[in-house]
Amino acid sequence: MKRIYITLMVLALLTVNTLKAQVIAGWDFNSNQDKSSSINATTNHSNLETYSLSRGDNTSYVDISYGYFIRAKAKSTTGNTKADGLAKKDYFLVNLKAATGYKLSLSKIAFKLRGSTTAGNSPNTYRWSYSINGTDFFEIGTSDVSFTSTDNVGQLQPDIDLSAITNLQNLPATTTVTLRLLAWGAGSSAASDIGIGRNTSGVTANVLAVEGSLLSTLPVELTSFTAKPQANAVQLNWQTASEQRNSHFEILRSADGSSFDVIGRKEGHGTTQIKQTYSFVDKQPVNGTSYYALKQYDEDGVSKLYDAIPVKISLTSSLFSVAPSAAGISIRVEANLSEKANVSIIDISGNKIVERQLLLNKGTNQLEIDNVTLTKGKLYLVSLKSANISQTAKLIK
Known part of the structure; x- marks a missing residue:
């Protein structure tokens, strides 16, 4: 990258x-x-x-x-x-x-x-x-x-x-x-x-x-540029009114607004006076607020950077399940990266039964929360939260 x-x-x-x-x-x-x-x-x-x-x-x-x-x-x-x-x-x-x-x-x-x-x-x-x-x-x-x-x-x-x-x-x-x-x-x-x-x-x-x-006189007359969160992705759309010798666009992303990564490329339409529409999906966005920008390149290699726009997204895990176990509960969760997470168990009255901190590895995690006493037949809510994950599931002992 x-x-x-x-x-x-x-x-x-x-x-x-x-x-x-x-x-x-x-x-x-x-x-x-x-x-x-x-x-x-x-x-x-x-x-x-x-x-x-x-x-x-x-x-x-x-x-x-x-x-x-x-x-x-x-x-x-x-x-x-x-x-x-x-x-x-x-x-x-x-x-x-x-x-x-x-x-x-x-x-x-x-x-x-x-x-x-x-x-x-x-x-x-x-x-x-x-x-x-x-x-x-x-x-x-x-x-x-x-x-x-x-x-x-x-x-x-x-x-x-x-x-x-x-x-x-x-x-x-x-x-x-x-x-x-x-x-x-x-x-x-x-x-x-x-x-x-x-x-x-x-x-x-x-x-x-x-x-x-x-x-x-601009090589590309950009009329709109938007970024919208969609599930665990960000949808980028932009439109031009005219293009002159437009080679391509680089799609840039930053977590802090100053250091940017190139995450994609879209070919331009050369020279045209017809409105053109472009789109790009960032399938691995950064959790929280990030910034997206476009960098346009002429056919001779000269580039122009357009202003960045912010977008906020709360990523959720695509896999999260809980089940009772002999010593407490078993949690299966998928993480996009290694990070710390907090797990809490709450009864239907809102009382916090237990709260633990766990270390998630990138990929699928099988976790055991032991030494937890739960009443048989009672409904509980199990929540897992990290910087990039926020999941809640129901559990009946």
Whole structure:
């Protein structure tokens, strides 16, 4: 049996993650909050820490209901090129950041744009770009996109595919990714409005949605670990929400909470996003309170120790019988180890007739308690107790 000495570590239970692409941040603007300098997503993945939308220059906002708008400052009279729009901050910014213990991957932007209802007023071209340091931006796609709609409720735009951009995959929790929507090409009118939206009253569909996934950075996401006594055994059960290159688990047991023995092993499921359930039965537990822990090993040999849990069990002998003998009583008992035990005989009135201390050997013991006077036909209770055994049997002389 291999012995391991460990310092107990706190087990952080995490929420379930998924690799499947889904909307991780969405804005519907049904609450009509378009004056705000920054708006958090209406709906967001629980493992996102940052999920905000803002304007490049919030002083240029336009109060149009059920959307998020700017009034472009780069106009045909003063210069309305892409560079002008960037200089005038005619853009929107989406900031996303994974929570600690997760990494973020982005796959798609779905959105709706609404410009002025008068042709030629609003910016007529846009381009998305991204940054992972807040300073250097890289354009997404192969070309700028034309926009000329005058629909009052806006127009759905072609989805922006992010899945092939390596820099937007597996971003750690220390990285904030910024998605920038820059618009330019406005006319000379003061009503050079462009915005994300719009919805109509009572409609809660997203007008801006970012899809992706959040994956736990832990090799194994352990969601539960329990230990329950069952007769002369302890039943261990644990469950994982996801596993990455999981080789196996070692099952550890300790009588004092600091010195642990390896008592078993369970093979892992490699890499999976499907919930997995494990079980193990300790058929030779320690009497009283003991501690169980899991140690998980990656395929490369790196291990992680999870917090130990206590369980209390009172072991009973599987064999215990008593019978009268010529000199007193005969006791047959099975012991899991060598130890001292106390035997007492009590009558039905509760009077203690005799009490003796015996030495049990590991295995089956045949013991004689002599010099005991019992009344014929009377009922007695014979009890045997040790650190690991507690048994009582009836005896009639």
